[in-house]
Amino acid sequence: MAFNILKIKTTAFQNISRLRLWKSLGIFFVLIGPGIITSNVDNDAGGITTYSLAGADFGLELLWLLIPITLALIIIQEMCARMGVVSGKGLSDLIRERFGAKITFYLMIVLFFANLGNTVAEFAGVAASMEIFGVSKYIAVPAGAVFVWWLVVKGNYKSVEKAFLVACLFYLSYIISGFMGKPDWSEVRSAVLTPTIRFNYPFLVMAVGIIGTTIAPWMQFYLQSSVVDKGLKVDDYNYTRMDVILGSLTVNIVAFFIILLCAVTLFHSGIKIENAKDAALALEPLAGTYCSLLFAFGLLNASLFAASILPLSAAYTICEAFGWESSLNHKFAEAPQFYGLYFLMIFLGAGIILLPDMPLISIMFYSQVINGVLLPFILIFMLLLINDRRVMGHYTNSLFMNVVAWLTVASLIFLSGAMVFASLI
Amino acid sequence: MARNHEPKIFLFLSQILGKRIFDSKGRSLGKIVDLVANLTEPYPYVTDILLAPRSGRKQMFLPWQRITDVNNKTVAYPVTPDDFREPVLRENEALLKDALLDKQVVDTNGAKVLRVNDLHFLKTLNNLLLVHVDVGFRGLMRRVGLERPLDLFLRWFFDYTLSDQLISWKFIQTLASPDLLRLKVTQNRLARLHPADLADIIEELDIYKRTAVFQSLDVETAAETLEETSSEIQVSLIEDMEPAEASDIIEEMSLSEAADLLGDLPQDRAEDILKEMEDEFAEDVRELLVHHEGKAGGLMTTSFLRFAPSATVGEAMDCIRREAEDMDLIYYIYVVDEEEKLSGVIGLRELLTAPSKTSLGELMHTRVVSVNLDEKKGQIADHFAKYGLLAIPVVDEMNRIKGVIIFKNLLEVVAPQLGQ
Numbered sequence: 001m002a003f004n005i006l007k008i009k010t011t012a013f014q015n016i017s018r019l020r021l022w023k024s025l026g027i028f029f030v031l032i033g034p035g036i037i038t039s040n041v042d043n044d045a046g047g048i049t050t051y052s053l054a055g056a057d058f059g060l061e062l063l064w065l066l067i068p069i070t071l072a073l074i075i076i077q078e079m080c081a082r083m084g085v086v087s088g089k090g091l092s093d094l095i096r097e098r099f100g101a102k103i104t105f106y107l108m109i110v111l112f113f114a115n116l117g118n119t120v121a122e123f124a125g126v127a128a129s130m131e132i133f134g135v136s137k138y139i140a141v142p143a144g145a146v147f148v149w150w151l152v153v154k155g156n157y158k159s160v161e162k163a164f165l166v167a168c169l170f171y172l173s174y175i176i177s178g179f180m181g182k183p184d185w186s187e188v189r190s191a192v193l194t195p196t197i198r199f200n201y202p203f204l205v206m207a208v209g210i211i212g213t214t215i216a217p218w219m220q221f222y223l224q225s226s227v228v229d230k231g232l233k234v235d236d237y238n239y240t241r242m243d244v245i246l247g248s249l250t251v252n253i254v255a256f257f258i259i260l261l262c263a264v265t266l267f268h269s270g271i272k273i274e275n276a277k278d279a280a281l282a283l284e285p286l287a288g289t290y291c292s293l294l295f296a297f298g299l300l301n302a303s304l305f306a307a308s309i310l311p312l313s314a315a316y317t318i319c320e321a322f323g324w325e326s327s328l329n330h331k332f333a334e335a336p337q338f339y340g341l342y343f344l345m346i347f348l349g350a351g352i353i354l355l356p357d358m359p360l361i362s363i364m365f366y367s368q369v370i371n372g373v374l375l376p377f378i379l380i381f382m383l384l385l386i387n388d389r390r391v392m393g394h395y396t397n398s399l400f401m402n403v404v405a406w407l408t409v410a411s412l413i414f415l416s417g418a419m420v421f422a423s424l425i
Numbered sequence: 426m427a428r429n430h431e432p433k434i435f436l437f438l439s440q441i442l443g444k445r446i447f448d449s450k451g452r453s454l455g456k457i458v459d460l461v462a463n464l465t466e467p468y469p470y471v472t473d474i475l476l477a478p479r480s481g482r483k484q485m486f487l488p489w490q491r492i493t494d495v496n497n498k499t500v501a502y503p504v505t506p507d508d509f510r511e512p513v514l515r516e517n518e519a520l521l522k523d524a525l526l527d528k529q530v531v532d533t534n535g536a537k538v539l540r541v542n543d544l545h546f547l548k549t550l551n552n553l554l555l556v557h558v559d560v561g562f563r564g565l566m567r568r569v570g571l572e573r574p575l576d577l578f579l580r581w582f583f584d585y586t587l588s589d590q591l592i593s594w595k596f597i598q599t600l601a602s603p604d605l606l607r608l609k610v611t612q613n614r615l616a617r618l619h620p621a622d623l624a625d626i627i628e629e630l631d632i633y634k635r636t637a638v639f640q641s642l643d644v645e646t647a648a649e650t651l652e653e654t655s656s657e658i659q660v661s662l663i664e665d666m667e668p669a670e671a672s673d674i675i676e677e678m679s680l681s682e683a684a685d686l687l688g689d690l691p692q693d694r695a696e697d698i699l700k701e702m703e704d705e706f707a708e709d710v711r712e713l714l715v716h717h718e719g720k721a722g723g724l725m726t727t728s729f730l731r732f733a734p735s736a737t738v739g740e741a742m743d744c745i746r747r748e749a750e751d752m753d754l755i756y757y758i759y760v761v762d763e764e765e766k767l768s769g770v771i772g773l774r775e776l777l778t779a780p781s782k783t784s785l786g787e788l789m790h791t792r793v794v795s796v797n798l799d800e801k802k803g804q805i806a807d808h809f810a811k812y813g814l815l816a817i818p819v820v821d822e823m824n825r826i827k828g829v830i831i832f833k834n835l836l837e838v839v840a841p842q843l844g845q
Contacts (some may be wrong), residue, residue, distance in 0.1 A: 096527050100568070101542065231661055322565060323560065
């Protein structure tokens with residue numbers, strides 16, 4: 001014939017995707033991220049400082065507290081993750097739709113300042129840790145700010161998540177340095193198993209401080225948004241719950257080792273410290289140079305990590321509530337509010353540290369107070385939302401879960417209320 | 426002048442909600458907590474108000490027609506118990522605050538997902554029409570109760586008046602859940618959007634709305650939209666569908682896009698969909714799935730035309746007319762010998778201008794730019810840049826033609842790296 005259309009004949013082919021090989025364990029590693037990242041960011045500069053102080057001032061006495069904290073963290077974060085998976089919406093989105101513009105507006109303003117205060121604390125952490133390595137804060141803080149901006153703006157969600165997961169691994173440095181302190185394990189065991197409570201003011205303030213630094217308002221927004229952003233579905237929920245539980249455990253294991261290290265070294269030698277930098281420096285003669293450097297490196301990692309997440313989380317949450325474009329996938333001109341807020345947070349956060357004579361201690365102190373004021377509202381909104389059938393369908397809390405959750409929330413509200421009250425008088 | 430100019434007043438929903446209703450004797454009946462509207466084209470009109478009586482009694486609907494404004498006091502004319510009706514929505518009715526306020530909608534004119542800060546009504550003599558949706562900052566401030574302070578602040582300090590950002594209802598596609606169910610039935614405004622814009626919007630929605638919106642599209646629009654979305658979202662959308670429905674949509678996509686999508690799906694899922702497809706299309710897709718995605722084999726399509734050198738221009742043109750609809754590429758035809766070895770290429774322009782009796786063997790260019798099956802995307806991009814072609818054929822080690830890479834498909838792989 002003059003012409004014909006040749007069609008390529010099919011060769012048998014079956015191997016369409018390699019996914020099956022990975023199925024059970026693989027899916028878990030694909031789906032984890034939000035829970036572990038959120039929890040680890042929680043061990044930020046403020047957290048490490050608090051844990052160091054707890055260990056240095058009270059030895060092993062506060063270690064047991066980490067067990068109830070872990071449980072509370074799991075209960076609260078599980079609800080957030082569940083809301084994200086079931087509704088497909090972020091927490092600020094749900095709050096806006098359910099409670100209206102007015103409440104949301106004021107809530108977002110408070111959240112902005114709370115996160116700003118936290119960001120300042122993170123850059124203070126960058127400055128402190130780099131000073132241990134002999135770098136001036138006038139170099140370290142701007143470099144840190146540029147790094148944070150570059151990481152998030154130039155990356156996409158996947159690469160950023162990977163970088164963050166690697167940052168999570170660096171928290172191992174605290175566990176290693178914990179072992180370097182050569183603790184007496186039988187003493188540790190009895191300290192964990194026999195709760196100590198002292199009814200004196202510094203002890204209670206420290207206890208509340210540890211809880212306050214571990215369960216913060218921004219986390220709920222960040223966790224839920226990242227669950228939504230990752231496009232997790234109800235079918236994946238079991239993996240997400242594992243992710244959250246694993247995250248809550250690791251955060252407290254790291255906290256455990258920090259308290260432990262400071263207890264067996266600083267507390268035993270009777271050294272008083274003011275902040276995490278003091279802790280790192282004081283460790284050098286007691287536990288060796290490597291231990292001290294590891295501690296400082298951990299602080300740097302934690303501060304940079306949290307300084308990347310907190311401004312991002314704030315910008316994201318606020319834009320979501322007001323319906324502004326909010327995604328790293330957009331260009332600056334498409335999402336001016338998002339990038340504007342993000343820039344403002346980093347600029348102010350890093351800038352405040354560089355100003356001479358800034359009352360850093362009171363800035364951090366009041367940011368803790370703002371967090372304490374905000375937390376009850378967020379927790380109550382969360383409980384109302386998670387029991388709303390229009391949002392959650394049949395994934396609302398069970399009666400048991402509600403009892404546990406309300407009790408947890410009530411005690412957290414009591415404690416954060418007590419902290420705010422104590423700090424203001 | 427005719428007597429047809431009715432007084433026209435514009436009202437915001439935030440100004441209406443919370444207003445107290447009195448009967449003609451001045452006794453309070455309750456507060457307005459929501460408005461019921463009939464969602465007709467072009468503008469929905471308010472039929473009833475949802476009235477919340479003071480003393481914890483049941484909420485009721487009261488017809489809008491009964492209500493009038495006397496000295497800024499909203500009064501309902503002589504009300505009898507018959508005027509109230511049970512708060513049950515009728516066909517085509519919706520509660521406006523509940524369904525729209527603070528919710529996300531799509532502006533089909535600007536192709537954006539926005540959040541509703543307020544609703545803007547036109548009050549005529551007898552009706553209250555929903556004409557605009559307010560998505561601006563001023564609307565937000567009005568809701569917060571800071572509209573006046575904001576205006577004064579801006580005027581004093583910047584001599585600036587912030588205007589309302591109103592979008593005509595004609596361009597609004599709602600996404601509230603009860604309405605989503607009706608997306609298919611009622612006129613779907615999303616269909617007006619370009620598939621690329623639609624894809625951006627779909628990517629911005631949460632996974633449930635995303636699926637609902639996607640499934641409301643007709644097969645052809647859905648296929649075009651799917652081609653424009655990122656691969657993760659493609660997978661998530663297809664996984665939510667029945668294999669039969671999914672295969673209908675995927676068959677409408679271009680061959681190489683369809684193969685990429687199926688390659689991203691879990692294997693069993695992809696198999697289910699392939700089983701539902703027409704055999705011919707499924708075979709072509711399986712053929713393409715063998716190849717690695719970043720290489721020539723994974724980028725190419727097998728949906729193109731090739732001829733023996735003895736075929737004439739006229740015969741080739743007839744064939745193009747017949748097959749063009751189903752082909753991914755018609756701008757080049759390739760000339761192959763009996764062993765499928767690539768011997769020449771002819772552009773559509775040359776074909777159109779050549780006498781129809783000419784044989785393709787005489788007309789063809791024998792110096793053909795081609796790439797091997799395992800050529801990497803970077804090198805392929807260099808070829809495109811160097812030779813300025815629309816498509817490059819892919820050959821195996823024996824120079825037998827296996828497929829063609831179309832520039833657009835390469836661009837999708839290379840483009841994400843361009844902006845960085």
